[in-house]
Amino acid sequence: MKLIDLTMPVWPGAGYGEILPFTNTPVDFVEYMDYAKNGMRQTRMKLNGETGSPLMVPAQHAPFDMNPIQKNPRFHWTLDEIPIEELVLHDTAVLDISAGEGHEINADEMATALKVADFREGDHVLLRSGWGTIERAYEMGIDYLRKSPSVHYEAAVLLADKMEELNSHIFMTDCAFVNPPRVQGYNWFLGDAPLTPLPKPWPSAEARERLLDMGGSYAYAHVSKEPSSYGALIRKAIGCGKCLVNCEQITERRIKMIILPLKIKNGGASSCRFVAVE
């Protein structure tokens, strides 16, 4: 039995906490007990639902907003309601689509990958692009996300339909974003009018203004006019995980996955531990 940790580490200043206005706020640690003063260490951690390698359910903003981010999702479970059999040692198909910097996985590539993958009834699916490595995340900062490969909407729809057909419940990827960065960060860090220098995330003044521009809610969409790839997938899934790492260490086409988010009562998203078992 071989265990492979696919989890992005958590550290203050991590790029994933610095690049978007709302959905992933900065990681912040306060050492309220420390070695010198108290002889021991205790930390107060400020995380976000998308810190590290997150798992997100359709009602991502639960418990305060129980509305799913896409209408009519297949599943309505919050984090603590997901059956444990879905999270522990669940059969998972590896879907290989090698993708480099900035590449948007298209429908043809997705169709080819689905054809050659050993994707069976009830499997979870792990889309491996080869992008996710800890070293790259440490070195690139926010560019790790800005330049991440991603999934084009048409490809996401194709995969979502296949997941429904095969009764597949959880989608995971080592892409840092599922949506193309130009969509996810439209007119924030990319797009027609990106903000330079890049503002801090919520609760910065710029993020608050962005909220005004969005009509007071970021529950359902980003400001890009393009449809959401992530939205297509989360509508058909119990949950989606992204920003995984070390997937190149997986040598088999099918694995068992351990997927353990924090057990937040009525929670919608949390940093999660992803471990592959071969």
Next chain:
Amino acid sequence: MVKPDDGSSKELVMEYKDLTLPLDHNWMPDEVLPVAAHFYLAPKYHPDKGIILGSETGTCLTLPAAFADFRDTTRLHEVTIEKLFLRATAILDIAAEESQEITESEMQRAIEVCKVARGNAVLLRTGWGDRGTHAKPGSQYIIASPHLSLPAAELLATFMAESESDLLLTDLALIGWPDKHLFPEWNSLFPRPGPWPSTEAQIYLHLYTPQKAKADFAVELALARSGIMTVKRLIHCKDLLSNRLRVIVSPLHIVRGASSTCRVIAVEGAL
């Protein structure tokens, strides 16, 4: 499929049990002492939007590195995955009453009947996590927790070292009993102030010296001295029917962290 320990012919399928205290934004039972941090989820348009928690909120893993004397030892991101995921585990049963201090002789008796294979983790089951106290209002879950005496902890540490075991899990809310300073001083305040970052907790910790911590956390230090990682505040351990099981301990993957809230799952049956 495996045969159960009692030798009967009935076979067991692989079964998973969640031993984790839920993180409830309305109320957490472990926020009694000033060393605890308040857990909350700020609403999405609040400036603090996100997940705010302490490194030992709820069910948590504590490494020896949490203590100054052992700060040069392994940190969370360095713990090899095999030490925490699907690790074979032996159950050490000591039924304990409310507020009971587990003595050296009780520990000795439990050790004598505990079968620990070399390198297994040890799950100390007292029954405290099955009484429902963690789900009731008030501070009983913490202040009435059974706990280990120092001689019992030292005996357990020796036993685990001989077994080459470095992971202790337990359903105790507190492993030791901080009765030299923390309990008498904090409990003398009425009404009891909130956990960190209340003003009172900040002032208290400002005056809480390493010497006080060594006296209050002598039991935890005895375990840390033997290189033992501890997981406390498990629930639903009584449901563990097999005496042969594996556990998954899933902390946050914190760079250079010394402790973390975690998810703990028991896996019974053959992999």
